[in-house]
Amino acid sequence: GNSVTQMEGPVTLSEEAFLTINCTYTATGYPSLFWYVQYPGEGLQLLLKATKADDKGSNKGFEATYRKETTSFHLEKGSVQVSDSAVYFCALSDEGSSNTGKLIFGQGTTLQVKP
Amino acid sequence: NAGVTQTPKFQVLKTGQSMTLQCAQDMNHNSMYWYRQDPGMGLRLIYYSASEGTTDKGEVPNGYNVSRLNKREFSLRLESAAPSQTSVYFCASSPLGQKNQPQHFGDGTRLSIL
Numbered sequence: 001g002n003s004v005t006q007m008e009g010p011v012t013l014s015e016e017a018f019l020t021i022n023c024t025y026t027a028t029g030y031p032s033l034f035w036y037v038q039y040p041g042e043g044l045q046l047l048l049k050a051t052k053a054d055d056k057g058s059n060k061g062f063e064a065t066y067r068k069e070t071t072s073f074h075l076e077k078g079s080v081q082v083s084d085s086a087v088y089f090c091a092l093s094d095e096g097s098s099n100t101g102k103l104i105f106g107q108g109t110t111l112q113v114k115p
Numbered sequence: 116n117a118g119v120t121q122t123p124k125f126q127v128l129k130t131g132q133s134m135t136l137q138c139a140q141d142m143n144h145n146s147m148y149w150y151r152q153d154p155g156m157g158l159r160l161i162y163y164s165a166s167e168g169t170t171d172k173g174e175v176p177n178g179y180n181v182s183r184l185n186k187r188e189f190s191l192r193l194e195s196a197a198p199s200q201t202s203v204y205f206c207a208s209s210p211l212g213q214k215n216q217p218q219h220f221g222d223g224t225r226l227s228i229l
Contacts, residue, residue: 004157032215043119043205043220044158051215089157093214100165101146101212102173105157 002027006090006106013113019077021109023064023090026071031092033057033066033073034103038087047075047088080113087111117141121206121221128196128228136191136224138206144219146212147189148173149181151202152223158205164189165212196228 007022025033032051036044048057053068062077073090090106122137140147145166150158150173160173162181170181178200180192189208193200203225207218 034217036220041222043222044207044218045220046217049215049217100163100171101209101214101216101218102148102160102163103158103218105150105159107155107157 002031002092002104004090004092004104004106006088006109008107008109010110010112013080013111015082015113015115016079017113019075019080019084019111021075021088021090021111023073023075023106024071025073025090025092027092033064034091034093035062035064035073035075036089036091036105038089038108040086044089080111082113082115085111085113119206119208119219119221121204121224123224124222125225126227128193128226130196130198130228132196134193134196134226136193136204136206136226137188138190138221139188140206140208140219141187142208142210142219143186144208144210145186146209147183148207148209148218149179149189149191150205150207151175151200152205153202161191161204198228200226201228202226 003026034049035047037047048059050057050066056065091103148163149161164183167186206221209216209218
């Protein structure tokens with residue numbers, strides 16, 4: 001079945017460092033891909049999305065490109081800030097289920113940015 | 116905008132007790148979802164409601180029931196709570212349940228079963 005695998009954390013970086021969080025997926029068909037962010041004590045918020053191959057999603061300095069050939073959707077940011085400290089989740093829509101929009105999540109990667 | 120509202124935010128139960136988690140959205144969304152979040156496992160779908168009047172099992176439905184009360188409200192019930200159900204529960208909604216539409220999440224209910 002469909003699945004999402006993220007790099008294990010925690011990831012600890014200094015402020016202004018470059019960030020990459022790896023995400024790979026297994027899916028039949030053509031899923032949509034998402035990155036969500038969860039700040040401490042809060043629910044998940046959409047960070048960015050891509051709905052077809054070679055699409056690039058971007059928001060708040062974060063980017064991810066939908067790579068069908070490598071089944072990947074890696075999250076990147078050129079210069080992280082302390083305020084980016086959070087848990088990041090990669091997810092895909094369950095493309096095989098018509099009109100349900102079910103999401104399959106990776107296990108989450110904790111990012112800690114130190115001043 | 117309130118978005119997705121979950122109540123309560125925290126709850127402690129004893130094994131065998133029952134409880135209903137409430138969720139309401141004010142965005143006129145058709146589809147609603149219940150997930151549980153456990154350390155190292157991401158979020159797993161318990162039940163979902165693609166539209167008012169329908170509910171379906173997700174990945175981990177055992178021990179739970181749901182009710183789509185109306186378009187706004189989707190409740191999750193634990194009939195006889197077990198320690199394995201200690202988790203953080205999230206409700207989410209999306210406009211039409213289509214694959215390219217993101218979901219909007221509530222802030223979660225932190226549930227402990229003793």
